[in-house]
Amino acid sequence: MARPTRAVIDLTALAHNARLIRSLAKSRRVMAAVKANAYGHGVLSCARVLAPHVDALAVAFLDEAHTLREAGIDLPVLVLEGPMSRDEIGDFRQLDLWPVVHRAEQLRWLEQAAGGWPGQLWLKVDTGMHRLGLDIAELPAAIERAQKLAPNRVTLMSHLALASEPEHALSQRQLARWQGIIDAVDMPTSLLNSAAMLQTLDDSAHWVRPGYLFYGGVPDNLSTSLDLQPVMRLESAVIAVRQIAVDENVGYGGRWRAVRDSRIATIPIGYADGYPRSARDGTPVKVGSAIVPLAGRVSMDMITVDITDHPSADVGTPVLLWGATPTIDQVADMADTIGYELTTRITQRVPRCEIAAHDRA
Numbered sequence: 089m090a091r092p093t094r095a096v097i098d099l100t101a102l103a104h105n106a107r108l109i110r111s112l113a114k115s116r117r118v119m120a121a122v123k124a125n126a127y128g129h130g131v132l133s134c135a136r137v138l139a140p141h142v143d144a145l146a147v148a149f150l151d152e153a154h155t156l157r158e159a160g161i162d163l164p165v166l167v168l169e170g171p172m173s174r175d176e177i178g179d180f181r182q183l184d185l186w187p188v189v190h191r192a193e194q195l196r197w198l199e200q201a202a203g204g205w206p207g208q209l210w211l212k213v214d215t216g217m218h219r220l221g222l223d224i225a226e227l228p229a230a231i232e233r234a235q236k237l238a239p240n241r242v243t244l245m246s247h248l249a250l251a252s253e254p255e256h257a258l259s260q261r262q263l264a265r266w267q268g269i270i271d272a273v274d275m276p277t278s279l280l281n282s283a284a285m286l287q288t289l290d291d292s293a294h295w296v297r298p299g300y301l302f303y304g305g306v307p308d309n310l311s312t313s314l315d316l317q318p319v320m321r322l323e324s325a326v327i328a329v330r331q332i333a334v335d336e337n338v339g340y341g342g343r344w345r346a347v348r349d350s351r352i353a354t355i356p357i358g359y360a361d362g363y364p365r366s367a368r369d370g371t372p373v374k375v376g377s378a379i380v381p382l383a384g385r386v387s388m389d390m391i392t393v394d395i396t397d398h399p400s401a402d403v404g405t406p407v408l409l410w411g412a413t414p415t416i417d418q419v420a421d422m423a424d425t426i427g428y429e430l431t432t433r434i435t436q437r438v439p440r441c442e443i444a445a446h447d448r449a
């Protein structure tokens with residue numbers, strides 16, 4: 089029998105989440121972030137499931153948009169980092185992509201292209217995250233040029249650095265700047281990502297741009313009454329069980345020490361599969377129907393857990409690393425990271441298995 093480790097992608101859950109997000113967005117248009125292979129979930133399958141529920145998709149750079157177009161996905165696609173060089177403008181045009189313009193030189197490339205720019209374009213303004221975007225001071229001139237290049241086809245966007253804390257001074261500063269900007273213009277706008285959508289932000293913007301919520305995660309431990317369902321389930325099974333005496337240690341470096349006679353189960357998933365090496369002892373793992381603690385360092389190919397209190401667990405018992413419980417966000421917390429990093433880092437050697445939108449058990 090093959091190694092039991094696999095990532096199950098539940099496309100019914102994705103469709104379910106998409107319907108919830110659609111209603112949360114009310115009348116705003118919805119753009120789904122599917123960059124990084126749909127946060128590691130498989131971009132083509134996800135895009136096809138999302139298509140009836142969203143107005144557009146967002147990717148990070150041109151190659152990711154190519155993948156969508158080559159597969160025949162014809163939804164509008166926003167390219168969040170815009171063209172990297174003048175050479176890319178032809179592809180943007182041919183593939184009918186929406187570029188984000190975050191610096192003035194990109195606008196010049198579009199202006200100088202033969203035939204101008206026939207499609208949509210999004211102008212990004214830096215309101216305080218200081219990663220990407222035009223300075224506020226250069227915005228009026230950029231808007232004027234963009235409007236001339238693409239009359240009534242320009243959307244203004246910005247991005248929040250701490251969307252889960254709208255009351256924080258950093259957010260307040262960004263929100264105040266954003267409000268000042270959008271009050272002065274007459275064009276479609278877009279600000280909110282997943283975390284921002286879970287806040288009671290009064291957002292008059294035309295577009296929302298969530299990503300993580302679609303995949304069923306909840307950013308930054310925000311509370312939500314939305315019944316989001318995890319799209320990824322990371323599964324395996326126990327391959328070895330042993331009894332160890334009190335004071336024995338488990339795994340590399342002997343990090344975990346038995347404080348009583350203990351039963352240890354070994355599970356064939358490790359950091360080479362994308363299970364985070366930074367996971368601390370106590371990270372929750374579901375073995376059978378019980379949640380048990382990780383015991384010892386994550387190895388390249390295996391982890392060990394303490395099943396002393398669950399005598400029915402044995403070789404072959406099914407294991408859930410993340411999914412409904414524990415959630416990916418709980419695991420991420422115990423590994424000092426975020427669920428986004430965990431789903432995007434599942435490696436090639438983990439087989440993926442999709443549950444189609446119509447055949448969920």
Ligand SMILES: *Cc1c(COP(=O)(O)O)cnc(C)c1O
Nearest residue numbers: 121247281282283297298299300
């Ligand atoms: C990735 C991304 C999003 C979506 O972020 P989530 O936290 O997944 O909702 C929105 N806007 C921009 C600019 C992004 O890069």
